[in-house]
Amino acid sequence: MLLLCLLISSLLAGPALAQDGVSAADNAWVLISAALVLIMIPGVGLFYGGMVRKKNAISTIIFSFAVMGIISLQWILYGYSLAFGHDIGGLVGGLDFLGLSGVGLEAKEGLSIPALTFMIFQGMFAIITVSLITGSYVERIKFSSFLVFSLAWATLVYDPVAHWVWGGGWLAQMGVLDFAGGIVVHITAGVSALAVALVIGARRGFGTDPMEPHNIPTTVMGAALLWFGWFGFNAGSALAANGIAANAFVTTNTSAAAAATTWMLLSWRDRAPSALGIVTGAVAGLAAITPAAGFVSPLAAVPIGVVAAIAGYYAIICIRGSGRVDDSLDVLACHGIGSTWGVLATGIFASIGAAGLLAGNSHQLLIQLLAVAVTWAYSFAVTFGLARIIDALMGLRVKEEEEAVGLDISQHGEGAYM
Numbered sequence: 138m139l140l141l142c143l144l145i146s147s148l149l150a151g152p153a154l155a156q157d158g159v160s161a162a163d164n165a166w167v168l169i170s171a172a173l174v175l176i177m178i179p180g181v182g183l184f185y186g187g188m189v190r191k192k193n194a195i196s197t198i199i200f201s202f203a204v205m206g207i208i209s210l211q212w213i214l215y216g217y218s219l220a221f222g223h224d225i226g227g228l229v230g231g232l233d234f235l236g237l238s239g240v241g242l243e244a245k246e247g248l249s250i251p252a253l254t255f256m257i258f259q260g261m262f263a264i265i266t267v268s269l270i271t272g273s274y275v276e277r278i279k280f281s282s283f284l285v286f287s288l289a290w291a292t293l294v295y296d297p298v299a300h301w302v303w304g305g306g307w308l309a310q311m312g313v314l315d316f317a318g319g320i321v322v323h324i325t326a327g328v329s330a331l332a333v334a335l336v337i338g339a340r341r342g343f344g345t346d347p348m349e350p351h352n353i354p355t356t357v358m359g360a361a362l363l364w365f366g367w368f369g370f371n372a373g374s375a376l377a378a379n380g381i382a383a384n385a386f387v388t389t390n391t392s393a394a395a396a397a398t399t400w401m402l403l404s405w406r407d408r409a410p411s412a413l414g415i416v417t418g419a420v421a422g423l424a425a426i427t428p429a430a431g432f433v434s435p436l437a438a439v440p441i442g443v444v445a446a447i448a449g450y451y452a453i454i455c456i457r458g459s460g461r462v463d464d465s466l467d468v469l470a471c472h473g474i475g476s477t478w479g480v481l482a483t484g485i486f487a488s489i490g491a492a493g494l495l496a497g498n499s500h501q502l503l504i505q506l507l508a509v510a511v512t513w514a515y516s517f518a519v520t521f522g523l524a525r526i527i528d529a530l531m532g533l534r535v536k537e538e539e540e541a542v543g544l545d546i547s548q549h550g551e552g553a554y555m
Contacts, residue, residue, distance in 0.1 A: 158244035159251055163377040167250050167258050170373020174261035177366035178205055181268045184359030184420070185275060185466050188413070191351040192543025193276045194553035200271040200283065207284060208267050208291055212260040213237050219296035220259065220304050227307030230300045248376055258373060259299075265370075266295050266322045272466030273330030274337050274533075277540050280548045282533045286524065290329065294519050298325050298512060313508045314483045314491055314501065316385065317374035319428025319476040324512045327473020329520040330464055336524035337533045339463035341540055353412055360416035364393055367423045371430040384489060385430035388438040389423065395442030396422025396449075403450045414450075421449035421471045425479035429486065432493075437486040444482070445475040477513075480505050 182201030189197045208216070215235055222230030234240050237256065245252040267287045274283075301308040302315050315321060340348070350356060371389040375382035400418025401410045425445030426438055433441070452470035456462055464470070484505035487493030494502045527533060534540070539547035546552055 157242070157251075158249065159242075160249035160377070163249045163379075164251060164254055166378040166382065167254050167373055167376055170369035171254075171258040171261050173366045173369025173373065174258070174265060175205075175366075177363050177370065178202075178261075178265050178268050180359045180362030180366060181265065181271075182359065183355050184363060184416075185272045185356075187352040187355030187357075187359065188350040188466050189275050190348060190543070191554055192545055192552070194351065194355075194545060195551060196280070196544035196548055197271070197275045199549065200275070201268045203280075203284065204264055204268045204271070204287055207288055208264045209260060211288055211291055212263050213256075216263055216291060216296050217256050217260065219292070220263075220299040221256075222300075222304070224300070224305045227310060228300070229297045229306070230304050250376060255376070258376075259303075262318055262322055262370075263291060263295055263299070266318075266326050267291055269322070269326035269468060269472055270330050270333065272468040273334045273464045275465050276340050276544060277534050278337060278544075279532060279535050280544075282527055282531055285531070286333070286527055286533075289523055289527070290520060293523060294325055294329060294516055295321070298515070302508070308508050308511075311504050311507075312501070313504050314432055314487060315428045315480065315508070316431040316483075317371045317427045319424070319480045319483070320508055320512050323424045323427060323472040323476030324480065324509065325516045327469045327471070327476065328513050328516040330468035330473065331462065332517045332520035333524045333533075334462055334464045336521060336528055340465065341537065343463045344460050350413060357412055357416055360419060364419055364423065367393070367427075371427055375431055381431045381490070384435070387435045388430045388433060389426055391435050391438035392422040392426035392442035392445070393419045394422070395439045396425065396446040399443045399446035400450055403446065417467070417471060418446045418449070421445045421475040424472045424475040425482070427476060428480045429483040432483055432487040432489050432491050434486075434488060437482075437488070441479060441482045441486070445478055448474050448478055477509055480509050 178201050182198040186194050186198035218232050218234035219230050222233040225231050240252045240256050242251045242253060245255045248255060267290060299321050300306040302313060302321050367389055368386050372382040372386040375385055397415050397419035401415045404411050404414035422442035422445050425441050429441060449470045452474045453467050456464060456470060484502035485494045487501060488496050492498035535547060
C-alpha cells in the first residue's frame with residue numbers, strides 16, 4: 138500500500154516536477170527502491186535473529202531496528218555530507234550538506250530525480266551496512282557499546298569509502314566500478330565484522346557448547362525479505378526507470394538463484410540440503426552480484442553466483458574449523474568474501490556501459506583489484522582500532538553472567554519466548 142501511494146503521488150506531481158528537470162517515473166522508482174531497501178533492514182534482523190540461541194533473539198533483531206534510528210539521524214545531520222559533499226582531496230566530502238542544507242526538491246546534478254530522493258535512497262545503504270556487521274558480535278556485545286560503535290563506524294568507515302567510490306573520491310576518479318555497493322557496503326561490512334570479532338573475542342563455550350539456530354523459519358523469512366528488497370537495492374541503483382534497472386533486476390535474481398542452487402548441492406553432498414544453507418547461499422549470491430548488477434549480462438550472473446556460493450561455503454568451513462575467530466553469523470564469508478569476488482568479477486565480465494577483461498580491458502580488473510585491497514586494509518585497520526578504543530573506554534562485552542543468562546534479559550529486560 139505504501140509503495141502504491143508513493144507511485145501515485147509521484148505520478149500526480151509529474152507536470153510540476155518536470156519543470157525542474159525531474160522525471161516523475163524515475164522519482165517514483167527510486168523512492169520505491171528506497172522503501173525496498175528499508176524492508177531489507179528488518180530482514181537482516183530476522184535473518185540473524187533466527188540463527189542465534191533463543192535467549193538472544195530479541196537482542197539480535199533489535200540491533201537492526203536501532204540502527205534504522207541512529208544511522209538515519211546521523212545520515213541527515215552529517216553523514217550524507219561526508220559521503221557526497223564537495224570533494225576534499227579525494228578522501229571525504231565537505232560539510233556542504235550539514236543538516237541537509239542545500240538538499241532540496243530540485244533535480245540532483247546529472248540525474249532526473251530530486252536531490253532529496255537521492256539522499257534518502259543512499260541513506261538506506263548506510264543503514265543496512267551497519268546492520269550487516271551486527272552478525273559478527275551477536276550474543277555478547279553491550280547495547281550501549283553497540284550504539285557508540287555503530288555511530289563511529291558509519292562516520293569513520295562507511296562515509297569515507299562511500300565518498301571514494303560514489304561521491305567523486307579517488308577511486309571514482311580512477312574509474313572503479315561498483316554498481317550498488319560491493320565495495321561500499323559488503324566488503325566494508327564483511328571485513329569490519331572480522332576486525333570487531335577479533336577484538337570482542339569468542340562467545341562463552343564457543344567450539345564446545347551447542348550453538349544451533351533456534352528458529353530456522355525466522356531466518357528463511359528474513360532471507361525472503363532480503364531477496365525481495367535486493368531488487369530495490371540493485372535495480373534502484375540505476376537511479377532511473379530504464380533498461381539498466383531492468384538488467385540489474387534480472388542479474389540480481391539470476392545470481393541469487395545460481396548461488397542458492399550451488400550451496401544446496403554442496404551441502405547435500407556433504408550432509409543434507411539444509412534450509413539454512415540454501416538461504417545463506419542466496420544471500421552470498423546477492424552480495425556478489427551487487428557491484429556488477431548493472432554492468433554484466435544475465436548470463437554472466439550465473440558464474441558470479443556459482444563462484445560466490447563455492448567461496449562462501451568453504452570460507453565458513455575454514456573459519457569455523459580454525460577455532461580462532463567467532464564471526465558468529467558468518468558475515469565475512471557471505472558478504473566480505475562473496476562481494477570481493479563480485480568486485481573482481483565486475484572487472485572480468487563488465488560489458489554494459491563499461492568494459493572488463495573479457496571485453497578487452499584488462500586495466501579495469503587492475504583497478505578493481507586495487508579497490509578491493511585498499512578497502513580491505515582501511516576497513517580492517519580503522520574498525521580494529523575503533524573497537525579497541527571503545528573496549529578500553531567502556532567495554533565491548535557484557536559481563537559473564539549477563540552473557541550466560543542471555544542478552545534479551547540482561548540488556549533489554551524482556552524475552553522472546555517468556
